[in-house]
Amino acid sequence: MDEYILEINDISKEFLGVKALSNVNFKVKKGEIHCLVGENGAGKSTLMKVLSGVYPYGTYDGEILLEEMVQQYREINDSVNAGIGIIYQELSLFPDLTVYENIFVGNELKKRGIVDWNQTIDQATEILNKVKLKVIPETLVKELGVGKQQLVEIAKALSKDVNLLILDEPTAALNDNDSENLLELLKELKDQGISCILISHKLKEIISIADTVTVLRDGKTICTLDASSGEVSEAVIIKNMVGRDIKEIYPKRLDKKVDENVLELKGWSAYDPELGRRVVENVNLKVRKGEIIGIAGLLGAGRTELALSIFGNPRNYKLQGEMEFQGEVTVLNHTSKAITSGIAYVTEDRKNDGLFLLQDIKNNISIARLKELSKNGVLNVNEEVKTGEIYRTSLNIKASSLEQIVGKLSGGNQQKVSIGKWLNTMPKVLILDEPTRGIDVGAKFEIYSIMNELIKEGMSIIMISSELGEILGMSDRIYVMAKGTIKGELNAKEATEEAVMELATQ
Known part of the structure; x- marks a missing residue:
């Protein structure tokens, strides 16, 4: 029997001539926790969308093998039926439905064409016990905290008999206690024979849980590290992620006493x-x-x-x-x-509260100062472009132009746009x-360096x-x-x- 549950061979994916993935290769062993890391824009999310069928067979080059069999997913249900469960960073639950309804939504348990609610509740209870979530199945999801909602998402995936569970930034919005509980659950699922791919930016979590770590950079596989051989460390991961050593993650600045x-x-x-x-x-x-x-x-x-x-x-x-x-x-x-x-606030939820994702960079940067950039109610587009370029350059926002749609940027560059919007108000x-x-x-590191520069300026x-x-x-x-x-x-x-x-x- 082959030791690998998943093999990704030479996967490449282009968008309008730009290569998001270039001959990516990595393998996941049966019953292991395999961490996938890389900077924003490295290609991790694109790869997961290929693997889940969001980008169907024929829209990319390369080969996916699951249990040694070539996979050609035409839609998301094909990957689900093959035993792959993917949990994205943005939860996809229905807040006004109960926990048991969310677990089996789209996968209802039926008897003679009618949903068997008693069986649904019984099976939901079993799965909730499996993920160690102590809630009544009839509880509305909106009454649960984010940590418990994340467990409902995992329960939802497990209801479909997954063999491979993929989690994209599952602890991003969790506190330390909920994060620790989730990581312990992944270890238990591993012991039950379920393989996991964990995507995370939290290096301490990766080091604590990973059996294997694959690093992507600029859409390419850089290396695969084996934890059992002592290859996984924060310094090694960072060096491979960014292509350089970052000896001080928190850049130093000169002490300046101001009362x-x-x-x-x-x-x-x-x-x-x-x-x-x-x-x-x-x-x-x-x-x-x-x-x-x-x-x-x-x-x-x-x-x-x-x-x-x-x-x-x-x-x-x-x-x-x-x-x-x-x-x-x-x-x-x-x-x-x-x-x-002279007070500005950069929200914790940049996607919902901080940015207009369907608008471009210059529009987002100018939005908090439209009065100053307008005369008689008409926006001075030249000034808007000039201002946008100042912050694109000073904050090192990586984009093809100021007209690039913010929703298409990586998370780090979106955050820079959000900061630029408020710096434009000169707080x-x-x-x-x-x-x-x-x-x-x-x-x-770039955000921290920007913060230090702002402090230096008073x-x-x-x-x-x-x-x-x-x-x-x-x-x-x-x-x-x-x-x-x-x-x-x-x-x-x-x-x-x-x-x-x-x-x-x-």
Whole structure:
């Protein structure tokens, strides 16, 4: 019996003459966890779409072998019927349906043409036990947290008797605890004989779980590393991903002591009428000129709510307390007032809230400053192009032109466009909410370097991040939140992961 469940042989794929994949080769052994890594735009997603039948046979060159048999998928159902389950980063669940309905949607259990709901619930319960999700099958999906929804997605895939499970960035939106639980589940599935392909930018996760790692770069296979031989390390993966050594993932900058407060909150609270409770409570916080303030905490700690309450309060919280901005007591009761005052907010959800994915780069960069770029209601297109080019160059946005549609860019370049949009408003305080979520290590390094340059120029940054390494590596001071309150302030030079987590779990 052959030891490989999947063999990808010389797969190539072009889009309008541009090669997204060029003779890609890799093999997945039976009962292993095989990690696929590479920078955004390396070809990972394109390869998975070839493998799943999204790009059908005939639209690419090369060969797919599953259990030694050549596969020619014409549609997604062909790969599903062959025993391949793919879980994408964006969850594809129906929030207003129950857990058991989501698990068997499109794959209903029928008796004489009628859905057998009793059998459906019984089998859903078995699968939920398999993925260790302790919820009542009748629970609506919208009532579950993101971590549990991710497990429902896996349960949905397992309901179709998969032999090969592919997960694209499954932990991108999960907290540390949910991520750890998910990785443990993958190990258990491996023990049950299910092979897994895991796509992730989180190198620590990869090192902790991978049996084998394949690196893609510029649409090509660079190498395959065997964990059992000691070949898998952060330094080796990074070098092969980006083609160079990045000895310091968090670039250093010169210490600069400035005591001038740009923003200060005193007794700051935010009451959410929809939830019927305070989401931010009695926060005291200072942001000095030319420093990066890290806001750490678990999901649900109130970090994003705090950021939005500062940025013109778009969710209409009932606010209490005092905000001083540039030495004056300030009331920012609308996002437009926050922008004109000099505060900008880069959202954690760039695809839904941060960018217009169907518009081009220049439109996205100019959108927050249309008044300044217009006269008598008519947009000055020349100024828009000039401004867009400034930020495309300074932020190193990799695109064929300013007219390139943002939705076609890699995640890292989309994030640069989102940052460029807000830098165009010339803020004094830039709030970055999960600035490197879902982007690769090379793009992260570029974002960090941009942040350092902004600080050097005198801007102040409030950075919300769920990555402790990022918080410790980029912050000057760290505020740790839990249950809407500040549990402590730490000097980043002396802070440790343990100290941050101790405060975050109070």
